[in-house]
Structures are given as structure tokens and as C-alpha cells.
Amino acid sequence: MLPQTIPTLTGRRVTLRPFRESDAPLVQSVADDPLIPLITTVPTTGSLEDALAYIDRQHERLASGAGYSFAIANAETDEMVGQIGLWLAAIKHGRASTGYWVAPQHRRRGYVSDALRTLSDWALSLDEVQRLELYVEPWNEGSWHAAEKCGFQREGLLRSWQLVGGERKDMYMYSRIRSRRQTPAANPPKPMAPNSHTHTGWHYEWVREASCSITAASSSERLHIGQ
Ligand SMILES: CC(C)(COP(=O)(O)OP(=O)(O)OC[C@H]1O[C@@H](n2cnc3c(N)ncnc32)[C@H](O)[C@@H]1OP(=O)(O)O)[C@@H](O)C(=O)NCCC(=O)NCCS
Numbered sequence: 229m230l231p232q233t234i235p236t237l238t239g240r241r242v243t244l245r246p247f248r249e250s251d252a253p254l255v256q257s258v259a260d261d262p263l264i265p266l267i268t269t270v271p272t273t274g275s276l277e278d279a280l281a282y283i284d285r286q287h288e289r290l291a292s293g294a295g296y297s298f299a300i301a302n303a304e305t306d307e308m309v310g311q312i313g314l315w316l317a318a319i320k321h322g323r324a325s326t327g328y329w330v331a332p333q334h335r336r337r338g339y340v341s342d343a344l345r346t347l348s349d350w351a352l353s354l355d356e357v358q359r360l361e362l363y364v365e366p367w368n369e370g371s372w373h374a375a376e377k378c379g380f381q382r383e384g385l386l387r388s389w390q391l392v393g394g395e396r397k398d399m400y401m402y403s404r405i406r407s408r409r410q411t412p413a414a415n416p417p418k419p420m421a422p423n424s425h426t427h428t429g430w431h432y433e434w435v436r437e438a439s440c441s442i443t444a445a446s447s448s449e450r451l452h453i454g455q
Pocket of ligand 1: 263264328329330331334335336337338339340341342363364365368369370371373374
């Protein structure tokens with residue numbers, strides 16, 4: 229069964245944790261980012277009231293079944309630096325998606341790479357998640373570079389996939405999946421008799437590959453990559 233509360237996940241540089249009211253100033257600080265408010269419900273007003281309403285919406289994501297919205301926090305200081313989500317719109321088909329953002333003043337310090345690895349490892353440990361997806365605009369090298377570092381594979385270009393800022397945009401589709409691979413058995417079976425269908429001391433085991441993906445998740449307001 230999927231967790232009924234938002235867990236706290238520990239990475240190397242980041243902690244993924246539920247949002248707090250004290251995160252409002254960071255949310256306010258990204259109000260004029262050219263991309264974040266277009267792909268999320270981050271308010272463009274920069275007001276404290278709207279930032280707190282955004283934080284309330286993140287708490288509601290789990291109750292509504294949309295998914296898990298985490299604040300990305302610096303692991304040492306617990307200061308919020310961004311947001312990452314695990315979205316469940318297609319979970320009955322074994323698919324989930326992710327999306328993220330980091331405030332400009334905290335970029336290029338490896339926060340998203342670590343957040344995505346941490347979220348992906350956790351997500352693919354859940355029985356319900358067989359595949360984790362991510363949609364990234366081709367120009368967004370920082371995003372797809374982080375995804376590839378986390379084991380996501382580019383599967384192709386989705387043409388005119390999504391409205392971003394009133395324009396239809398192409399998206400690279402990335403995914404990370406669970407896979408079966410051969411691992412040595414802890415107690416290899418004895419050699420089998422001739423004509424047996426089992427020939428080796430290997431068995432198959434379900435493993436979680438590292439993978440990072442982002443996809444659009446639905447919200448009551450509009451489709452977003454990052455909520
Ligand atoms: C994309 C974004 C999430 C990257 O966050 P970040 O914390 O700066 O990423 P990282 O520091 O983990 O960097 C990941 C890799 O990409 C590289 N990178 C980061 N930004 C880059 C950029 N603008 N151009 C080229 N490479 C970049 C980093 O050098 C790093 O590679 P390295 O480890 O080989 O050095 C951040 O720029 C952002 O929030 N942008 C706006 C919202 C957004 O685009 N969200 C994703 C939508 S798909």
C-alpha cells in the first residue's frame with residue numbers, strides 16, 4: 229500500500245520533507261522566475277498570503293490522491309531550496325512521474341541531482357511504482373543532465389506535447405524503470421539432472437534501477453510539471 233503520510237527522505241546533500249509555513253519566503257523568492265510559475269502553481273504575486281496558500285496546496289496533494297509534494301531542503305541547515313514531487317495520476321497502470329524546481333540562488337550545487345536520486349530510489353521501492361517518468365524541454369539541459377545522472381533514459385521526443393506559457397512545447401520523454409536482472413542466488417541450487425530446465429545457480433530478482441523522470445501532473449488549476 230502507498231504511504232498515507234509524506235515521509236522524510238534523506239539524501240547526501242538534501243532532505244526531502246513536508247512543507248512548512250517557514251518555507252514561504254523561499255516560495256516568494258521564485259515568483260518572478262521565468263519558468264517556475266509557468267509549470268507549477270507557484271504564485272507570481274510574491275505575497276506571503278499566496279505563498280502560504282501554495283504551501284497549503286502541497287499538503288493537499290496527498291489527500292486528493294495527486295501524489296507527494298516534498299520541499300527540497302539543504303541537509304545541513306534544513307533551509308528549503310526547491311520542490312520535488314511524485315505524481316500518481318497513472319498509478320493504476322504502475323506509472324508515476326516526477327517534477328522539480330530549485331530557486332535560482334541555489335542552483336548548480338547538485339541539489340536536484342541528489343533530490344531526484346533520493347526520490348527515485350524511494351519511489352521505485354514502492355510496489356505500486358513500476359515506471360517513473362519525466363518530461364523535459366530539449367533546451368533544459370540542467371534538468372535532463374540531472375535526470376541522466378540519476379539513471380533516467382531518454383526515450384524520444386514528444387512533439388507539441390504540452391502547453392507551457394501559452395505555447396505548445398516539445399518534450400523529451402525520460403524514464404527509469406524496475407528491471408529484472410540476473411543476480412547470484414544466495415544459495416545456488418545444486419546442478420540439475422540432465423533434461424532439467426534449470427541449468428545454473430542464478431536466479432532472477434526484481435531490482436530497482438536508479439532512474440529519474442518528470443511528467444506533468446494534473447491539478448485542479450492546470451497541468452503542471454512541478455505542482
Ligand atoms: C533545472 C534545475 C532543476 C536544475 O537544478 P540544479 O539544482 O541547479 O541542478 P544540479 O546542480 O543538480 O545540476 C545537474 C547537472 O546539470 C548541470 N546544469 C545545471 N544547470 C545547468 C544549465 N543551466 N546548463 C547546463 N548544465 C546545467 C550541472 O552542472 C550538473 O551537471 P554536473 O553534475 O555534471 O556538473 C533548475 O535549474 C531549475 O529549477 N530550473 C527551473 C525549473 C525547471 O526547469 N524545472 C525542471 C523542469 S523539467
